[in-house]
Amino acid sequence: MKKEGAGSRILPDASPAGLLGYGALWAFFIVFLIYPLIRLFYDSFTTDEGVFTLANFHSFFTDAFYLRSLMNSMLLGVGTVITTSIIGIAIAFLLLRYDFPGRRLFSYLTIIPMIMPPLVGVMGFVFILGRAGTVNVILQDYCGFQQPVNFMYGIHGVLLVETLHLFPLMTLSIVDAMGKISPSLDEAAESVGSRGLRKFFDITFPLTTPGYVTGALLVFIWTFADFATPLVVGIDDLLASQAYLNIVQFVDRRLFKMGIVISAIMVILAILFLIIAKKYVSIKDYSSLSYTQIERKRLSTPLQAGAVAFLSFILVFAFIPYFGIALDSFGKGWALTPIPVKYTLQYFERVSVETPKFILNSLLYSAISVMICIAVGVPVAWAMLRTRLPGREVLDSLTTLILALPGTGIGIAYMRAFREPFPFMSIALIGLWVVIPIVLAVRRLPYTVRGTFSSLLIVHRSFEEAAESVGATKMKTFRDVTLPLIWKGVLTGSLYSFILALQEASATLLLVVPGHEMMTVGIFNFYIGGSVNEAAALGFILIILGAACLFLINRLAGSKMGGVFG
Amino acid sequence: MKRFAVLTALSVAIFFCLTGIGSAQAIENEFYLITPVSKDVHDPVLKAFAAYAKKRWNVDLKTSAMPQGTPVAYGQILEWKGKPRADVFWGGEGTLFDNLAKEGLLEKVQVPDKMWNEIPAEIGKPVGLPLKDPKKFWVGTMLEPYGIIYQPKLLKRLGVEIKDWDDLLNPKLKGQIAQCTPDRSSSSHASYEVILQTYGWEKGWEWLRKLAANTGIFTARSRDVPNVVSKGEFAVGFAVPSYMAFAEVLNGYDVKYVFPKNAYVTPEPMAVLKGAPHPKAAHAFIEFLLSEEGQKLVSAMGVYPITPKYKVQGPAGSNQEKAVAFTGGMRSFFDIPVGNVYNADTAGQKKRIEEVNSYFRKEIAEKHKDIIKK
Numbered sequence A: 001m002k003k004e005g006a007g008s009r010i011l012p013d014a015s016p017a018g019l020l021g022y023g024a025l026w027a028f029f030i031v032f033l034i035y036p037l038i039r040l041f042y043d044s045f046t047t048d049e050g051v052f053t054l055a056n057f058h059s060f061f062t063d064a065f066y067l068r069s070l071m072n073s074m075l076l077g078v079g080t081v082i083t084t085s086i087i088g089i090a091i092a093f094l095l096l097r098y099d100f101p102g103r104r105l106f107s108y109l110t111i112i113p114m115i116m117p118p119l120v121g122v123m124g125f126v127f128i129l130g131r132a133g134t135v136n137v138i139l140q141d142y143c144g145f146q147q148p149v150n151f152m153y154g155i156h157g158v159l160l161v162e163t164l165h166l167f168p169l170m171t172l173s174i175v176d177a178m179g180k181i182s183p184s185l186d187e188a189a190e191s192v193g194s195r196g197l198r199k200f201f202d203i204t205f206p207l208t209t210p211g212y213v214t215g216a217l218l219v220f221i222w223t224f225a226d227f228a229t230p231l232v233v234g235i236d237d238l239l240a241s242q243a244y245l246n247i248v249q250f251v252d253r254r255l256f257k258m259g260i261v262i263s264a265i266m267v268i269l270a271i272l273f274l275i276i277a278k279k280y281v282s283i284k285d286y287s288s289l290s291y292t293q294i295e296r297k298r299l300s301t302p303l304q305a306g307a308v309a310f311l312s313f314i315l316v317f318a319f320i321p322y323f324g325i326a327l328d329s330f331g332k333g334w335a336l337t338p339i340p341v342k343y344t345l346q347y348f349e350r351v352s353v354e355t356p357k358f359i360l361n362s363l364l365y366s367a368i369s370v371m372i373c374i375a376v377g378v379p380v381a382w383a384m385l386r387t388r389l390p391g392r393e394v395l396d397s398l399t400t401l402i403l404a405l406p407g408t409g410i411g412i413a414y415m416r417a418f419r420e421p422f423p424f425m426s427i428a429l430i431g432l433w434v435v436i437p438i439v440l441a442v443r444r445l446p447y448t449v450r451g452t453f454s455s456l457l458i459v460h461r462s463f464e465e466a467a468e469s470v471g472a473t474k475m476k477t478f479r480d481v482t483l484p485l486i487w488k489g490v491l492t493g494s495l496y497s498f499i500l501a502l503q504e505a506s507a508t509l510l511l512v513v514p515g516h517e518m519m520t521v522g523i524f525n526f527y528i529g530g531s532v533n534e535a536a537a538l539g540f541i542l543i544i545l546g547a548a549c550l551f552l553i554n555r556l557a558g559s560k561m562g563g564v565f566g
Numbered sequence B: 001m002k003r004f005a006v007l008t009a010l011s012v013a014i015f016f017c018l019t020g021i022g023s024a025q026a027i028e029n030e031f032y033l034i035t036p037v038s039k040d041v042h043d044p045v046l047k048a049f050a051a052y053a054k055k056r057w058n059v060d061l062k063t064s065a066m067p068q069g070t071p072v073a074y075g076q077i078l079e080w081k082g083k084p085r086a087d088v089f090w091g092g093e094g095t096l097f098d099n100l101a102k103e104g105l106l107e108k109v110q111v112p113d114k115m116w117n118e119i120p121a122e123i124g125k126p127v128g129l130p131l132k133d134p135k136k137f138w139v140g141t142m143l144e145p146y147g148i149i150y151q152p153k154l155l156k157r158l159g160v161e162i163k164d165w166d167d168l169l170n171p172k173l174k175g176q177i178a179q180c181t182p183d184r185s186s187s188s189h190a191s192y193e194v195i196l197q198t199y200g201w202e203k204g205w206e207w208l209r210k211l212a213a214n215t216g217i218f219t220a221r222s223r224d225v226p227n228v229v230s231k232g233e234f235a236v237g238f239a240v241p242s243y244m245a246f247a248e249v250l251n252g253y254d255v256k257y258v259f260p261k262n263a264y265v266t267p268e269p270m271a272v273l274k275g276a277p278h279p280k281a282a283h284a285f286i287e288f289l290l291s292e293e294g295q296k297l298v299s300a301m302g303v304y305p306i307t308p309k310y311k312v313q314g315p316a317g318s319n320q321e322k323a324v325a326f327t328g329g330m331r332s333f334f335d336i337p338v339g340n341v342y343n344a345d346t347a348g349q350k351k352r353i354e355e356v357n358s359y360f361r362k363e364i365a366e367k368h369k370d371i372i373k374k
Helices: A002-010 A016-044 A055-061 A064-097 A103-109 A120-129 A134-142 A155-178 A183-191 A196-225 A228-232 A239-248 A253-281 A301-318 A320-330 A346-354 A357-386 A392-404 A407-417 A435-457 A461-469 A474-503 A519-528 A532-557 A561-565 B002-019 B039-057 B070-080 B094-102 B113-118 B152-158 B165-169 B186-199 B201-214 B224-231 B242-250 B279-290 B292-299 B319-326 B350-365 B368-373
Strands: B030-035 B062-067 B088-090 B142-150 B177-180 B215-219 B236-241 B256-258 B269-273
Touching (some): A016 A253, A016 A357, A016 A392, A016 A435, A016 A474, A055 A064, A064 A103, A064 A155, A064 A301, A120 A155, A120 A228, A155 A228, A183 A196, A196 A239, A196 A392, A196 A407, A228 A239, A239 A407, A253 A392, A320 A346, A357 A435, A357 A474, A357 A519, A407 A435, A461 A474, A519 A532, B030 B070, B030 B279, B039 B062, B039 B242, B039 B279, B094 B269, B142 B152, B142 B242, B165 B201, B177 B224, B186 B201, B186 B236, B201 B215, B215 B224, B215 B368, B224 B236, B242 B319, B269 B279
Parallel strands (some): B030 B062
Antiparallel strands (some): B088 B269, B142 B256
């Protein structure tokens, strides 16, 4: 309350109701983001008795195994950034600059691989490329191979899965950034003789850097925080896997503590990366929606064929998990044959008709989380752009920080922070189902904020000033003038949050509340419970849901494919 | 009408109170299980219990299970500090239950004396393996071995036969074995103890190191082991409960099972957590599982009854008969001589559990890449 008092002295024209709302925003951030993180750090810097200590960090940095895990995680992250950059940039260039048959179809298909719930992707890959997957069975039964080829088991398998899952993120970021380069700049460069690679390094590269860095950061953090994929292919010397394995075992208190410490280290590293990349990923830098129509060059026939072949090649690989999941969700007793021999619908029946809770909970919680995202995210974006309230830059930094926070870290922070009941309440937040939509909302908030922010930018200030000049309050103006103009952008951002909320499976896996499991938790539980077919069926349904949302986004955002990135 | 129903209910209640059948009072309408026993078994059992609750008390019971490996479930229960979010802990090694009882986190099992006494105190020679806690803090619910599962097609291709533990060390199996780690799964932990107590600490670890040299994957959970073997990703699975292997057969996979010498036989202990949110349902669940109905139900899933009274039996072609054929032809553990070297007094000590786990972590898990190279 003190803050608001101070606020009204700084901003005498702000209404008390508005300030109260702004205070509520801050309260949300403090309770659900800042406090859990502080609690995580507190726990990692103290003993179980609450005495300050550096011993936890000392034992991390003197343990060869943890250091190797840290190293491996960094290498894997960097490796994935490199591979996704190569594929992502190539695709972005082809789609934006050149015309060839099927370009529109490809521009839709190349985003699809992003819809891949954790675990489902790697499962699908193992069904096709595993030691007993379709490819190896064919190689051994028909091509005379004595031993299966090891495509999956090892760090290279993780790299493969992450690359083919995350390259669309890179494509989208680049498309978004390149869409903002005016063709006149290109022409100017060419007129003074800068062509080809030279032009790329002179013009295109510097101008796309902010978008690229953001994409790279997202890819890096995603890989860095994923613990499900490595576990399936038998890799556990990675930081996220160690955090997860140490936390979910409670037997050895020392290991449990190390799980907390590892999460804290992951969060610290994420913050560090963010500071390094800060120059580029500040929200203002890539919020423009002023897309310019880019003139596409028509490729010569052989080059056209080349472009189509390249894109098809990547897509075939990226769609491998979909084939695998589809086959396994319908196939019964599939082992050591190229495709299943018997087919059934029983797995779909089991995960939808018999236990509909997974699908229902997923839809419900994701919807609630999107509503929270809108309730918090839209005002945040509006406050950043339309007010001079103190602390709004901090809100900007906090939203960007969320983007960089590994889900494992947030999940563990919540576990520690909300274990004890709230003041005046008899029950702790952990164990109540509301914790799930809340953590989902916090994790997906940046997409809504960004979507709203960029939509707000193109609403000319004069519209609002006109309304205010005839006596409308800021609130009323927002509701009657601004909102009708930006709803499309907000909706796109929200749908995007929705897809990603549906697929979240790092924080929610750690915070699972019995009886309130979401689909991703169901997939994980079915998988580790040995019911791989049910896991596949649930995954299949989730992929279809995601694809439907993506289609809707594509319709809403129109040709501006990158618009979804705000 | 309503009043009539209330009156009837009341008089029925009074009748039961007077006649002393206290357990006939209705149970809560929710019930939560924390268990390493996989979905293959806990799902049908929970469903049957819900149906039973409906029939007996007309209660629409909502059940749910938190699937966790035994060590993890154990740690979770400690972490709850007497305010558990589950009612019943089911499965794994009895020693962990003893430790929980010592911490004061378990409530005494309440089942009729006759039912309790029908369960033998222990099984196995030369070392007896307890099937229930003399202090009544936990009770065994069913019997099953932790054995070896294999993919016959792959073994044939490799030219390997598996009859006992030592066959797993065959160099031809390099990279073909799947196992879970002893700190994540009690089937793995108990089987490590079987090896360690057979050969002694030094030689036992040498054996386990050779096993690691043949191991292609350490899975995240014990249930993954039969899963990757039935798929054909790996040829052999170490320390697999018989029902998990049998579940794969029911799922339509072609796998075979070996019950090796002195393999650990788990009674799948069950206990009510102190401070359980639904204590009546918890006690009713145990009684249900130990009843003839409960024991018949699980005997169709590849496990064996906990009392000599019941046998795995069914009409030809039934799951019971398939299970008998799959696990080697016996109908009850009390019909055959059961070998056991696992000493609960040695293996159950907290210090020993930590020693085994940390030795494994330091000397096998962290050095696995080097062990394979040798």
